[in-house]
Amino acid sequence: MPSLPVRTYTLDYFLDEQYNGQGFTTEAVRLALKFAFGPGGLRRVQAGVMPRNKGSIQVLEKVGFRYDGFAEYYLKINGVWEHHNLYSITQEYWQA
Numbered sequence: 001m002p003s004l005p006v007r008t009y010t011l012d013y014f015l016d017e018q019y020n021g022q023g024f025t026t027e028a029v030r031l032a033l034k035f036a037f038g039p040g041g042l043r044r045v046q047a048g049v050m051p052r053n054k055g056s057i058q059v060l061e062k063v064g065f066r067y068d069g070f071a072e073y074y075l076k077i078n079g080v081w082e083h084h085n086l087y088s089i090t091q092e093y094w095q096a
Helices: 023-036 054-062
Strands: 008-010 044-049 065-075 080-090
Touching: 023 044, 023 054, 044 054, 044 065, 054 080
Parallel strands: 008 044
Antiparallel strands: 044 080, 065 080
16 A cells, blocks of 8 residues: 655744744744645644743744643653643644
8 A cells, every 4th residue: 555645744943032022933833834734735733832831832822723732751852851732733724
């Protein structure tokens, strides 16, 4: 049986602290989604964010991501296993 193309993407991003709060990350995520759901042909984009990272949570919610759930010890960062909130957006909920 032929393999099916991957239709889900996990989004990661980082912005230097001096540029926080200026809308750069929100605009970058919007552009990534425009590509993902347009020429990229994806069905779903997902992201994980540490619960204490309020800025990233705001970015994801602002562009339409929906909260999917909580994942304990999801990712090891700087030697520490961190919990994450999981978010996603599908073509149906994305507004260009």
